[in-house]
Amino acid sequence: EAPPGKRAGLRHCRSMAILLLTYTQTITHISLLPCRFAMGVPFDDELEQLRAENEALKVEVQRLRQAQSSSLPEPRSQNDLETPSTHSWDGLGHGLSRDDIARYSRQIILPSFGAQAQGKLCRGSVLIVGAGGLGSPAALYLAAAGVGRIGLVDKDTVELSNIHRQIIHREGTVGQHKCDSAAQSIAGLNSRVHVELHRDGLTPENAVGIVTRYDVVVDASDNAPTRYLISDACCVARKPLVSGAAIGLEGQLTVYCAGDDSPCYRCLFPEAPLPQSCSRCSDAGVLGVVPGIIGTLQALETIKLISGVGQPLSRKLLLQDAWAGRFQSVKLRARSAGCVACGDAPSITAETLADYDYAAFTGQAPNDGPPRPLRLLNPEQRITVQQLRDRLSSEQGPSTASTDPSAPPLVIDVRPPEQFAICHLPGAEHMPWARFARFEQRLLDLAAGDRPIVVMCRRGNDSQRATARMLELGMQSVVDVVGGVEAWARDVDPDFPLY
Incomplete structure (x- = not known):
């Protein structure tokens, strides 16, 4: 019997021989086609057979691609990232792999960010409520930045009128569920991100249970009932909330529930706005890039909250005027001690929230659909x-x-x-x-x-x-x-x- 080193060499030689034989047979088969044609062998039959084999291979490749896009990677735990290194190099406890460092190197080398912050991102999680104009850029940038686990909440399907601003979707996904369409885009951008889909939307019954599972929540919704629901659930679960809004040529951004003095949505708006004062994209319109800007800024605030770098936009409201090319920041009041959601003695709790009627409170349906038909005439x-x-x-x-x-x-x-x-x-x-x-x-x-x-x-x-x-x-x-x-x-x- 040959020594171990020689056995490995023999195995390598046999593998190379098999590869060489396969390659030679393939080349011979291809090179013989003209000869066989010259000898009278039916060339059309041979060509037709190759075309059939080619089509079969295309079908198989497509099947494998679909299987790959539908299989989402498992979340990476703290233990996964902090397994003792078996490599010839070491880091200062960030737990990043060589592939992580290569992928995220341009933000890791930032003096104000670094490997420790990147490690927190890879272990972090975010819930994005709404896979639309705001949620699209937020989800894509958070996935690209390396957030380890992303939850998507939406119950709508992709429409053609969405595509100009909801850039996570494509023409080919029109008619698909938005969660599925968004998950495909995220998987194609960063296969290391684990995506969780909540296709039934956020409701008073499931909100607290879903929100509790994530580090940060992004409000990318498009209606008042859902905004109040998200804010209340974040108060109950004690999760920071990155809230954005965009309509027409204007956008807004702030961070709620991010500290002892940080207000929630109800602190600022204890009474729901009148339905006629709430504009919707389907009625008022929106320039596609405006929610793109606000959604990208929501991703930035989320990165700051998860990684612990920078100063979150808490107790400040950022206002965007797209036509004037102007951003303005205004100060917000502190948390209200009498707030029913985040005050000293809140009446909205995990138990009472499940029975709260947000549609009745706001006078609006929890969607971006058309207004209810009026009955003014006989x-x-x-x-x-x-x-x-x-x-x-x-x-x-x-x-x-x-x-x-x-x-x-x-x-x-x-x-x-x-x-x-x-x-x-x-x-x-x-x-x-x-x-x-x-x-x-x-x-x-x-x-x-x-x-x-x-x-x-x-x-x-x-x-x-x-x-x-x-x-x-x-x-x-x-x-x-x-x-x-x-x-x-x-x-x-x-x-x-x-x-």
Whole structure:
């Protein structure tokens, strides 16, 4: 029997021989194709067989990629990072591997950061509530920075209108659950990060149990009920909360519950804002880069909290004005001793929070969906989009005594100018509801004519308000269109744009 060293050498030689033989056979097979063709061997059959094998390999590669993206790595524990080194080098207790150091080297060499801070990041965890415009950049940068465990909370699916600002998603993931889409992007960016998915969203029943499992919570939500819920859960679980908001061209950022004098959301807003004062992206719009900036700053604050470096943005509110290119910081008041969530004798506890009705408290639904349909008019004062289509096509208005039934109806569109510019029915007259009082004389002049009037808006709420005002002015031949232009696009004209 050969000595151990020689046996290892023989095994190495055999492995090399096998590799060489496989390579030679492959090259021979390829090089013989022209010869076989010249000898009369059917080349088309050989080519077809190779194509079939190639397609089979493509399918197998795709399967393996999908399996890789769906299998998320396990979280790295304190023990994993602090296993005694068996290498020829040592560090000062940071527990980072050679691969960790190579990946995160550009931030590790920062004098104000260092290997110790990076080690804390790799052992740290963060819960991101909302995988949208704010949560997307926050999740990507935290994953890239090396946060060991990231929890994602969202119950929505990816829509095409999300892509311009929710950069963690792709065209190919439209229709997928946002948690799944975001997890795929994170896995492709940093496979060492363990991702936990909470696809059912955050509710009063599960909030405290979920929040307790993480070091820091990022509020990337888009509605008032969820903001109050997250803040209350962080108070109960004693977790710092990085809160961001973005709408239109403006953004805000602060850190709650990050110290004895740090306020919570309820300290600043003990009473919920009126629903009509709360803007949503689906109504007010947002420039995609604005939540990108705020979400990135949320990632920065989270890194500071987990690693223990820098000064967190506690008791300060950062305001962004994108159009003016200006950032402003204002001081916030300290924690309120009488706060029902974080005060000296809080009434919101782990037990009471589970039964709290946040929708009733805020008067809003816990989502970014459209506002609830209003019921301001009687049924006879409203028509459907199908009825409007018939009246426009037949050029007949409502059969009332004060109008000519053969006269075509006049469509009045009360949407904002920027929405009217996107799309409107041919011949529609524009009278924005926000400036409706300016058009009262014009409306009275129209009432003196013989044309019936049909009022439209985006979803059928502002058009009801406008119709009610026109009825107050004494106009009789006026009706509202149920569902507005969205219903028109959905039920009448599929080519009409939706936005």
